Amino acid sequence: MSAHSSPGRQHTAFMQWAIDEGVKVNGVEPARITGRGLGMIATRDIQEHEMLIDVPLSAMLSVDSVPSDFVNLFSGISIQGLLAAYLTHGDPRCLKKYDLWKATWPTYSDFEEGMPILWPKELGGSGLKHPISPTATTHHPPDGKLPPSISGSWTTIRKKALVEEYETKHQNILFQQEKRLQDAWRDVLAVFPDTDWETFSYHWLVLNTRCFYYVMPGTEPPEDTNDAIAMVPFADYFNHTDETECDVKFDGKNYTFRAMRAYKKGEEIYMSYGPHPNDFLFVEYGFYLDHNKSDSLFLDDIIFKDFTVAEKEELIHHRYYGNYQITLESGPCFRTEVAASMKCMSRRSWRNYIQGHGIPPNSAKVNAIIRDWIDIYLKEANVTLEKMEEIFLKEKDASKQSKIKVLIGRWEQIKQLCEGVSSKTD
Ligand SMILES: C[S@@+](CC[C@H](N)C(=O)[O-])C[C@H]1O[C@@H](n2cnc3c(N)ncnc32)[C@H](O)[C@@H]1O
Numbered sequence: 238m239s240a241h242s243s244p245g246r247q248h249t250a251f252m253q254w255a256i257d258e259g260v261k262v263n264g265v266e267p268a269r270i271t272g273r274g275l276g277m278i279a280t281r282d283i284q285e286h287e288m289l290i291d292v293p294l295s296a297m298l299s300v301d302s303v304p305s306d307f308v309n310l311f312s313g314i315s316i317q318g319l320l321a322a323y324l325t326h327g328d329p330r331c332l333k334k335y336d337l338w339k340a341t342w343p344t345y346s347d348f349e350e351g352m353p354i355l356w357p358k359e360l361g362g363s364g365l366k367h368p369i370s371p372t373a374t375t376h377h378p379p380d381g382k383l384p385p386s387i388s389g390s391w392t393t394i395r396k397k398a399l400v401e402e403y404e405t406k407h408q409n410i411l412f413q414q415e416k417r418l419q420d421a422w423r424d425v426l427a428v429f430p431d432t433d434w435e436t437f438s439y440h441w442l443v444l445n446t447r448c449f450y451y452v453m454p455g456t457e458p459p460e461d462t463n464d465a466i467a468m469v470p471f472a473d474y475f476n477h478t479d480e481t482e483c484d485v486k487f488d489g490k491n492y493t494f495r496a497m498r499a500y501k502k503g504e505e506i507y508m509s510y511g512p513h514p515n516d517f518l519f520v521e522y523g524f525y526l527d528h529n530k531s532d533s534l535f536l537d538d539i540i541f542k543d544f545t546v547a548e549k550e551e552l553i554h555h556r557y558y559g560n561y562q563i564t565l566e567s568g569p570c571f572r573t574e575v576a577a578s579m580k581c582m583s584r585r586s587w588r589n590y591i592q593g594h595g596i597p598p599n600s601a602k603v604n605a606i607i608r609d610w611i612d613i614y615l616k617e618a619n620v621t622l623e624k625m626e627e628i629f630l631k632e633k634d635a636s637k638q639s640k641i642k643v644l645i646g647r648w649e650q651i652k653q654l655c656e657g658v659s660s661k662t663d
Pocket residue numbers: 272273274275276341342343351446447448473474475476477478521522523524525526
């Protein structure tokens with residue numbers, strides 16, 4: 238059981254506010270938990286399937302609770318941007334309702350500690366403690382201290398230009414996040430030119446780390462899931478785990494959370510934010526898990542270096558271009574195996590194989606090719622770890638030291654993941 242303590246008076250006051258707003262709270266309460274800020278704990282033994290929290294629509298903060306005259310000021314702004322703009326510029330009389338809730342959110346300095354987007358550039362972060370240019374189109378190639386899935390950059394290999402853009406939700410994560418914030422910043426400045434960067438980016442980060450999936454049943458989900466979001470008071474105390482611990486349902490009127498197993502009094506109750514790899518959790522939420530069955534690495538940059546343009550065009554043609562993932566649980570994904578097969582088969586046999594009517598490749602050859610690719614990732618991890626240890630020893634600033642430790646921890650995990658998958662393919 239995790240060590241926890243009383244959350245403090247503002248959390249007790251907020252809990253009462255939530256109950257007054259119609260939130261049903263059943264056998265749970267917030268507690269301060271070492272290493273995780275606040276979290277949700279069981280106040281008594283809880284049975285499987287018991288309802289834990291039920292939040293009515295009227296208590297949530299969504300695009301539907303923002304006054305329409307405020308919404309109409311904007312055109313094309315993301316929902317995250319709109320809600321952050323509302324928290325920053327909305328009518329104080331309407332926002333007063335949320336005062337007790339706001340007092341429970343993390344502070345800006347909490348975000349500075351955990352979120353790479355606010356980390357200094359020397360540590361590979363985006364340095365967005367200072368305003369982002371609303372129009373800049375160039376992206377600074379970050380220092381290769383954050384893992385490649387986050388930074389998109391490497392120390393030991395030179396990336397090749399892409400033959401075609403493709404969707405990479407779990408790669409180039411920091412750049413994608415910066416772009417979302419930059420777009421929101423541009424859109425808010427167009428309406429409120431005097432917006433304060435720190436206040437707006439703070440609200441944007443609160444939304445980033447505390448919102449829930451919000452789509453009215455029966456309506457088409459937006460193309461971008463970042464636009465399908467709302468804030469759900471009290472439920473935002475749940476910390477994340479890679480197991481499904483809570484059954485979470487939104488029926489258009491209520492968000493309901495039920496226990497998926499029995500809990501003992503005092504136990505922390507988690508929910509799952511989704512099957513996210515650690516690099517994604519690190520950037521989007523400012524933490525990563527010690528054990529994460531959804532953790533993965535992507536070999537795209539390494540694999541692309543090994544192929545000619547014609548080979549890559551062939552991969553594009555057959556929809557096997559990119560997103561070459563390895564996970565500790567399942568090893569290399571099928572797309573990675575298909576790419577490796579191309580390296581050890583004649584083109585004709587490969588085409589037949591991927592179209593389902595040919596002889597499969599020699600798995601020992603495929604595995605050897607994948608191991609060589611993983612070795613390149615492993616070398617990147619070893620070189621970076623050595624560099625980070627040196628930087629750590631020279632660093633005097635305690636806050637930077639703690640960030641470097643977080644980086645070292647993540648690179649150690651990457652090393653273990655590479656070694657684990659490599660030995661599985663032996
Ligand atoms: C929805 S909030 C959960 C409540 C939050 N811990 C708090 O103090 O208010 C999400 C944030 O909680 C933290 N968090 C969530 N799950 C975590 C975990 N398993 N380990 C460490 N921190 C976690 C991260 O800072 C994340 O951005």
